[in-house]
Amino acid sequence: MQKITQNLADAGFESCPSGTILQDMWSKWVFLASLAGITCLMRAPIGDIVAAPGGAAVTLRLLEECRAVAERSGHAPGEATLQRARSVLTESGSSLTASMLRDLQQGHAIEADHVIGDMLARAGESHDGHSLLAVVYAHLKAYEAGRARAT
Numbered sequence: 001m002q003k004i005t006q007n008l009a010d011a012g013f014e015s016c017p018s019g020t021i022l023q024d025m026w027s028k029w030v031f032l033a034s035l036a037g038i039t040c041l042m043r044a045p046i047g048d049i050v051a052a053p054g055g056a057a058v059t060l061r062l063l064e065e066c067r068a069v070a071e072r073s074g075h076a077p078g079e080a081t082l083q084r085a086r087s088v089l090t091e092s093g094s095s096l097t098a099s100m101l102r103d104l105q106q107g108h109a110i111e112a113d114h115v116i117g118d119m120l121a122r123a124g125e126s127h128d129g130h131s132l133l134a135v136v137y138a139h140l141k142a143y144e145a146g147r148a149r150a151t
Contacts (some may be wrong), residue, residue, distance in 0.1 A: 003009060006018040006067035015090060021135065022075065023075050023108075023122075025068045026073070026077065027070075027075075027077040027078075027081045028083075029066075029070070029115075029119070030063070030066040030067055030069075030085070031063075031076050031081075031085045031088075032071050032098070032115060033066045033115050033116060033119045033133075034059070034062050034063040034066050034085065034089060035088075035089065035096070035097075035098045036098035036099075036101070036111075036115055036116065037061045037062050037066075037115075037116055037132070037133065037136040038058070038062050038089070039096075039097045039098045039100075039101040040098065040100055040101050040104055040110075040136065040139065041099065041132075041136050041139050042055070043104075043105070044097075045095045045096055045097045045098075046059075046088070046089060046091055046093040046095075046096045046097070047091065047092060047093040047095060050090050050091070050092060050094075051092070054068070056090045056130065059089050059090060060086060060089070060090065061132055062091060062132045062133070062136070063082075063085055063086065065123070065131055065132055065133050066119060066133070067082060067122070069119055069122050069123045069133075072122075072123075072124075073122055083141040088109060091118075100115065104140075104143055107147065107150075109147075110140060110143065110144065112137065112140035112141055112143075112144055116133060116136050116137045116140060117137055119133060120133045120137050
């Protein structure tokens with residue numbers, strides 16, 4: 001393990017062993033799905049979204065939907081993790097976007113099924129548009145359909 005850690009450090013990566021890797025992965029997924037979902041749906045960085053009327057509220061609503069999925073799956077993020085996510089996702093003037101938005105803007109393939117679709121499936125939600133996850137997923141799948149037609 002020491003050799004791997006040193007190799008990562010030599011490559012410029014900071015590593016940190018975790019005894020709670022599954023929980024850590026769920027916490028990251030909740031944040032990533034929220035960030036990717038809202039920036040792709042709005043096609044804007046966080047700062048522009050929260051500056052729009054209702055932007056912060058809809059962002060936090062999506063985060064809450066993702067948090068609830070994690071909780072129902074037995075991996076609710078802790079309050080400190082959620083507070084950090086809320087802070088980052090509502091930061092005024094932030095230029096933060098998800099890499100999925102950048103891929104979408106450049107006409108590249110995106111991870112609609114892997115990030116949002118799987119979260120939606122775990123939510124047990126239908127694709128009826130009543131949840132923000134369903135709206136985000138429909139938006140991303142429409143993009144993918146258009147992209148497929150263009151190629």
